[in-house]
Amino acid sequence: MIGVFDSGIGGLTVFKEIARRFPALDIVYLGDTARVPYGTKSPETVLRYSREAAHFLGRQGIELLVVACNTSSALALDTLQRELPIPAVGVIRPGARRAVAATRNGRIGVIGTPATVKSGAYVRAIHEIAPSMSVVSATCPLFVPLAEEGWTDNSVAREASRIYLEPVARDGIDTLVLGCTHYPILRVVIGAVMGPAVTLVDSAEPVADEIDQHLRTLGRIPDHGQGSRRFFVTDSWERFREVGARFLGHSIERLEQVSIVGE
Amino acid sequence: MIGVFDSGIGGLTVFKEIARRFPALDIVYLGDTARVPYGTKSPETVLRYSREAAHFLGRQGIELLVVACNTSSALALDTLQRELPIPAVGVIRPGARRAVAATRNGRIGVIGTPATVKSGAYVRAIHEIAPSMSVVSATCPLFVPLAEEGWTDNSVAREASRIYLEPVARDGIDTLVLGCTHYPILRVVIGAVMGPAVTLVDSAEPVADEIDQHLRTLGRIPDHGQGSRRFFVTDSWERFREVGARFLGHSIERLEQVSIVGE
Numbered sequence: 001m002i003g004v005f006d007s008g009i010g011g012l013t014v015f016k017e018i019a020r021r022f023p024a025l026d027i028v029y030l031g032d033t034a035r036v037p038y039g040t041k042s043p044e045t046v047l048r049y050s051r052e053a054a055h056f057l058g059r060q061g062i063e064l065l066v067v068a069c070n071t072s073s074a075l076a077l078d079t080l081q082r083e084l085p086i087p088a089v090g091v092i093r094p095g096a097r098r099a100v101a102a103t104r105n106g107r108i109g110v111i112g113t114p115a116t117v118k119s120g121a122y123v124r125a126i127h128e129i130a131p132s133m134s135v136v137s138a139t140c141p142l143f144v145p146l147a148e149e150g151w152t153d154n155s156v157a158r159e160a161s162r163i164y165l166e167p168v169a170r171d172g173i174d175t176l177v178l179g180c181t182h183y184p185i186l187r188v189v190i191g192a193v194m195g196p197a198v199t200l201v202d203s204a205e206p207v208a209d210e211i212d213q214h215l216r217t218l219g220r221i222p223d224h225g226q227g228s229r230r231f232f233v234t235d236s237w238e239r240f241r242e243v244g245a246r247f248l249g250h251s252i253e254r255l256e257q258v259s260i261v262g263e
Numbered sequence: 264m265i266g267v268f269d270s271g272i273g274g275l276t277v278f279k280e281i282a283r284r285f286p287a288l289d290i291v292y293l294g295d296t297a298r299v300p301y302g303t304k305s306p307e308t309v310l311r312y313s314r315e316a317a318h319f320l321g322r323q324g325i326e327l328l329v330v331a332c333n334t335s336s337a338l339a340l341d342t343l344q345r346e347l348p349i350p351a352v353g354v355i356r357p358g359a360r361r362a363v364a365a366t367r368n369g370r371i372g373v374i375g376t377p378a379t380v381k382s383g384a385y386v387r388a389i390h391e392i393a394p395s396m397s398v399v400s401a402t403c404p405l406f407v408p409l410a411e412e413g414w415t416d417n418s419v420a421r422e423a424s425r426i427y428l429e430p431v432a433r434d435g436i437d438t439l440v441l442g443c444t445h446y447p448i449l450r451v452v453i454g455a456v457m458g459p460a461v462t463l464v465d466s467a468e469p470v471a472d473e474i475d476q477h478l479r480t481l482g483r484i485p486d487h488g489q490g491s492r493r494f495f496v497t498d499s500w501e502r503f504r505e506v507g508a509r510f511l512g513h514s515i516e517r518l519e520q521v522s523i524v525g526e
Contacts, residue, residue: 236305
């Protein structure tokens, strides 16, 4: 069984790809909806929340943790990898690898929450793979609320994209990392500002590749049957069920509200 | 000493007016910045967070609690008033009274967070004072992130205002309650959509009036000296100090990070 954790509903973009690739795998998802968003909060607070989430999922009996939140991956993954008895996969290194593979001119853009960008985690991850890459970063604080509001392709989303991304587009990059699991939801307006020559990199697929490797090492890829899917949230489940179903394209059946404070 | 509580920095618009009106009063402010925003969360979660905030401020020795958050006032004030040994003032009834006094045609608009609007608290408060009033409500979920981003008068703020408020403006109201302590920060773009014939009602002044009455009853209006000002936040204080100073127009001196979970 694997556990997927995000600050809210954004991680469902990663969950969806994992569920598609590993249909027979049991997956539990935790969205910390009572404390979302993480991306505007401090490193200490994000680490504390991430630990509580990891411990809660650990108690469900998972064998692999997926930190499907860029802010948590940037600020807490290293600590969780040291502290947990099971392997943990984040979304930053897979996204960085995909970006390095995609770029032709060696100029990569990264957009993310203030906390993710400030951490420098993407720049470090890209430079660990390819030190010669030039990396440009920008924060897009309104993209998460826009995605949550369902304003993914209206005049407000287009105008916010223009303001955030025009400086990035002028920087000569040919690859842009969508460094927040909410951002793929805004792909159309982001792509409109960046133009067709810029490749948009989303972490969901490369994360699934990395999970595949881990599961092979663990000898744990179930190949038949239908895996169970369970969802936990820390705030009430009504809104998550509604918005989550829109993200996933199907209804969410097993969904429970839990407290993870002090886990 | 009085305690002022908000989910984050929005309540500083209320704090500022109280501090201006009662310079000799000791005031403590608590912003629950580790869990902001409240306005998109469930009633149970908002009540739990509000209780923890009230208990923390109670332990500081306050004699009067000001719930300077509309969402908390809508969902938790009645419970807090029953449970606490000290009086508690919210922002909704004072705002409702001011709106009823301001309207000439009996048609009042109310804008707020999804949680505040869904609670129906403003409609109830207005109808308790004047049952014949017609009340139109709308939610503006992006206004809080826009205010936090400092995008208070740009093309994105104008476009979001237009989408949220044009239906309200067409409804024939002559008074609009800014039912969230962040919204006065967007007063210019809100006013531009509503037009000069619509009075914008902000709770800060009427809340100060209500505090004045309570303090007179308690016999507690200090009339000389300079009152102390202390600030507590639940996330790290760096960002609060920066954004808060912009709101208040002066620097924030005594500021501490605290944990209120389980209070």
